[in-house]
Amino acid sequence: MKHSSTNEYLLYTENLGKQFNGITVLENINLTIKKGEIHAILGANGAGKSTLIKIIDGIHTEYIGDIYVKNQKVKPANTEEARLLGIGMVHQELSLVSELNVAENIYLGRLPRTTWGMVHYKKLHQDSAKILQELNMSVKTTEMVSNLSIADRQMIEIAKMLSMNTDIILLDEPTSALTENEVKRLFYTMENLKKQGKGIIFITHKLDEIYATSDRVTILRDGNQIDTINLDKNDPDLETKLISLMTGTEQGEIGEIYPTKKNRIGSPIMEVSNFSSKGKFENIHFQIRRGEILGISGLKGAGRTELARAIYGADPKDTGILELNGEIVEIRQPIDAIHHGIGMVTEDRKKEGFVGLLGVKENISLTTIKDVLVNGFLSRKLEREKTQTYVSKLKIRMASEDARVKNLSGGNQQKVVIAKWLCTDCKVLILDEPTRGIDVKAKSEIYKIMSDLAEQGLAILFISSELPELIAMSDRVLVMSRGRIVSELSGTQITKENIMKSTFQESAVQKEVG
């Protein structure tokens, strides 16, 4: 794309792209940021939003294409260089030093010095106070950051950028941890910065926030720039338009990677009632049946993983009753869940799923080590035989049963983690993002395994952020948003549009539900 009049842009990219381990996560992005503009970036989980701004911020340094700042081609090699170019980012996880005070944080690494080389505290606090004033902030410059609210900390991050004369401000989901009033104040600040001629890139999942703030919006889907449009706030079809751009419609290839499901849904096996955990999820009720694949959809932070971990006993819950086969069971830690026939494949397999230093066979035996004992002692022969069964069943590719799991590919690692549960007599299996970060072929194999397990009568709770797989595999889908189940879809209701609608219009749906 040629930019005819590039002068109006603070920053633009030309065919920007990025690959991770040979998988394209971002392709041909031509983003333009004007002076005095709030530019929203919209997309589902994994659409490439964070990757895009991380490239601009100098965090990802290997990319395809070019970045121009004020018409100069640049290649920020780290965040420091990005700062010098006038680019600053407010991260989802704030990066302030909580044991230092406000002023010290604003000028961290750039503290003013006296002629003697000591810190010039007077100047430090004066300069900081001036910046805070610009932001209409009333906190003292001597206040410890650890005493500030999340919203104030975010403001301090913004203040830090202003102190560096940042022109392009990247906000990565800044409202996710804020209250309504704090959001309003943030928007007010954004508006002020816009008036000062700054360019703001604003990432959010929430459509109403985009309407409230943004001038233009770029929609990403699967790493592609679908469109960049001017926000016409009077357009009644805007919402439908944005959702359809975000989800896309083509579903052509689905048939090939998903198995034909032959599972028959039986009697109820597990019922979750009144599950709540403060700040994570609230008042969750649902039931799952034998042989059923129950999908749970929702955005990051909607409470899906937290709910699953509470069911499994990995994290505590405040209230909630779990019934298995009509009997109330108490699950306080994973060992209790396993005892009652519940297994869980966690979201972060490297951290919680497998022991990388141990071999394939040791990992598969983790949950059922008692099955490979002869006279009370481990039998390597038995263990090897058992491993071989699962290796051929799940088509795990490895050098030997002793190969360390950390050296396997992501897909094979995931199969080892699943094998760990297949050998237990579990009746309910929770799969949290089971296909994350693995290639298409392995994904397809995992779908097949899921389908086979359901056919054998296993109830599967399937958490996924990838709508196509969720739609293809689930018999029923629960949509979660802000810690609640906002809708339940089954049969032909399970469509991208319906899921997206529930996800993004949670306020409206919540009213309907009551």
Place this chain on the structure above:
Amino acid sequence: MQFSTDPKTLSNELQVEESSFRRALKRIDYTTAGPIAGLVFIIILFSILSPHFLSVNNIVNILRQVSIIGIMAIGVTYVIIMAEIDLSIASIMPLSGIIAGAVATGGYLMPFALPVWVAILCGLLTGALFGLMSGFATAKLKIPSFMATLSMMFIIEGFMLWFSGAQPLYGIPDSMQWFGAGKVFGIPVIVVIFILVFVASDFVLRKTVFGRNIYAIGGNEEAARMSGINVDKYKIWVLTICGILCAFAGLLMLGRIGSAQVTAGVGLQLPPIAAVILGGTSLFGGIGSMRRTLVGVLLMGVLVNGLNLLGVGADGQKLATGIVLIIAVATNVMGTLKK
């Protein structure tokens, strides 16, 4: 084997299909083979340099010298594989000797003497108790084992000084000294016990669920917990076992020096840990074995003994141990990082 056209999985399969020779080369675990090669090397070196080195007397001598550190090293091997540490081992060791000695003789604050077997039991229970406390602090109070056992070290030393008045205790019954000083078929009892403890621990680590789960916890505590392993229970047990083994070493020491000494553990906090690491057990947990510990213990023992025979003093011995240790740890760490 099915070949896929996907470039990523294809390269995986190609790796599997490598020539068997290269595979065999790759299969060699340098962290295991390295220390063994080192041990063989110094044994050959010292046999050439000193005619006395390979004599039966000297070999038995080496084994006797390494037995006490060796049993402590075995105890701490469990702990290190589980990715924890125990710094109180050299405090538990003399304390158990002092308690056992006091009970057997009615010395120190003990008003009367009890049978030797009761004394031994008391010594072992002392070790178990302090190990249990360290384990509880680590597992339940979530105090890192480094700090928990460091604190325990001071607590034990304080207790020991108070209990003994910093005085040695003589008159240990002969039946008790037999463990540290006696012989069976010409072999020192202390060596026989070391070998038995080693064989049992090697078996526990390789063949029991307990042993396997220690590796799992050391390799990835969170995954172990999510797989239904009661991690807290294991931490408590492992530190308790380490305490018992150190107490055991203390009873042997009691017999070997013929008296209970507050200073019996001085300078022994770290050599057992050094021996474990020297043998190729990972500092970061999850990798290691009792066999590696045995190699490490022998490596250290042979080095000191050989240098002794060559007339090198304590200064040179320490210098050599330090150099060997740093080489061993460097290769260990590099090996761990590469894999």
